Amino acid sequence: MTAPPPAARSPAQDGLPVPRRYWAIVSIGLGITLAVLDGAIANVALPSIAHDLQASEAASIWVVNAYQIAIVVSLLPLASLGEIVGYRRVSQAGLAVFTVASIGCVMADSIASLSLARVIQGFGAAGIMSVNGALVRFTYPQRMLGRAVGINAVIVSLAAAAGPTIAGAILSVGHWRWLFALNIPIGLLAVSMAGFTLPHNPLQKRRLNWTGAALNAAAFGLVITGMQALAHGEASALGFGLVGAGLAAGVLLVRRERTRAAPLIPLDLLARPMFALSVATSVISFTAQMMAFVALPFFLQGSLGLSAVETGLLMTPWPLATMVAAPLAGWLSDRYSAGVLGAIGLSLFACGLMALSFLEADSSSFDVIWRMAVCGAGFGFFQSPNNRAMLSEAPRERAGAAGGSLGTARVLGQSMGAVVVAFLLAAAPQTGVRHGFQIAAVAALFGAVMSGSRIRRQAAEPDKEVEAV
Structure with missing residues (x-):
């Protein structure tokens, strides 16, 4: 099967034609998989990295922190740059920087040089993530946007879930440097595909702020x-x-x-109540998700006495349920209100989180599995409609800012969730994890209320989304 030629695209065209659309979504999927996967695989390798590079455990944590901080500080500026030079160029440049930085990670001979390479790698990942949502919007027709966002959510969930498993498999047979070497061939393939598959977008005549x-x-x-x-x-x-x-x-x-007419912080979009509510709900939901993800290994291994392998297996139903729920919710979001779907999803998510807090030391594997599945299904059912609402609420010329806001909300929420659990574990080592589930459940329930508040606003402004498209 051969790839299609780089056909010209009219700015007014509603999505890419088939089969170029399929090639574009593969290219987008490869890029976001690399960015998300590398945020997950390094955690597992930290003990090996610290031992090999003769660094302390505290110093080795910067291998993870450097990557995350580089992403969060550059997402919005790179999204703004995409509106000026094109989302395709920013994504392709991000892939190239990410791939070169992966070579630097492989060759690093100290914790300082590895952390520096991870900073550069984080900037590359931010280039990929900042325009991911905008590229999805310009790749698919508007009538299929919810379905497209659902597919993208599945890819992100699969990459996040597969990270620890892939890392464990590689470390069981090889050196930690192979974790980063794996990025190089995939990155080269993604860079080459991006050049002739990704869509063009109308450019804005302004300079980067x-x-x-x-x-x-x-x-x-x-x-x-x-x-x-x-x-x-x-x-x-x-x-x-x-x-x-x-x-x-x-x-x-x-x-x-x-x-400013096109502010770096998308204040023009945040002035739209539907967009602001979607962003706030996203931050809250990802805070709750990360609180659970960070707390779960401590609970399963500490309170239930499970091994690391058993912990990984019992956490698998969460992303699997998300993979099922996200595309279904995306398909429904093309027909029904994101406020309704999001409220249902986060309510289910809250129930799953609260159920996790009732696990006891003698709980069976099935007790853990069904709770994980409820959490994953609820989160997946919320995520796709909410992401679609954020992208469709923004005018097409501000799709980059909307996509950057989507990524920033995710990373900011995840960072806040990890910090909250760290505070809880420091304050109450014995009960902090259980309290973490309970606080996360309350946060998810609050997010459900916020999502539901969009129903009334959407009814009062029925034509706003159509005008924005």
Whole structure:
């Protein structure tokens, strides 16, 4: 089977024609798989990396933190750049940077050089993630957007779930450097495919806002770094100082951007109640999800006495259920309100999280499995309609900002969830995990209420989504 030629695309065209559409979604899927997978595989290898590079466990954590922080500080600036130079170029450049940085990870001879390579790799991943949603929107016809978002959610869920398994399999037979070497052939394939499959988009005649980008990086980077420092028991003065400096940078950023026509922080989109509610609900849901994901290994291995292999197997029903629910919810979101579907999904998610908190030391594997499946199904049923609502609420020329907001909400929520669990474990080592499930359940239920509030607004503004498309 041969790939289609790079046919020209009219900016007004509603999606790509078949079969180029299929090639484009494969290319998009390869890129987001690399970005998400590398956020999961390094965690498993940290003990091996620390031992091989003669570094402390605390220092080795920066292999993970450097990647996450680089992503969160650059998502919105790169999404804005996509509106200026094209989403395809940003994605292709991100793939290239990611692949080259993977070579740097393979060749690293110290924890400092590995962390630096991970920073560069994070910037490449941000290039991929920042325009992922926008590329999906321009690849599929509007009538199929929900279905497309559902497929994308399945890819993300599968990559996140497969990360620990792939890492464990590779480490059982080879060196940790092979975890990063695996990216190189896949990255080269994705870069080559992106050049002739990904869609074009109308370009905006403006320059990248470098001052806004610097303030954005300071705001997100300092706040998250400060919260992590506080959560891990480091110097309180340093942690609070970093958080305060980040909040100050955020205030300056908002004051500077609020008068701009296309602000780096998408204040123009956040002024739309439906978009703002979708973003807030996304942050809350990903906070709850990450709280559960971080707490589960501690609970299953500490309270239930399971091995690491058993823990991985018992956590598998969560992503499997998400993979089933996400495309179904995406298909339904092309026909029904995202507010209704999201409220149903997060309510189910909250029930699953609360059920996890009732597990006891003598609970059976089936007791764990069905609770995991309920959590995964609920989260998947929420995620696709909510992502579709965010993308479709924005005008086509601001699809990049909408996609960047989608990625930022995810990473920000996940970072907050990990920090909350770290605080709980430090404050109450015995009961902190159980409280984490309960707090996550309350957060998911609050998100369900927020999602449901969109129903009334959507009824009051029935034509707004059509006008935005």
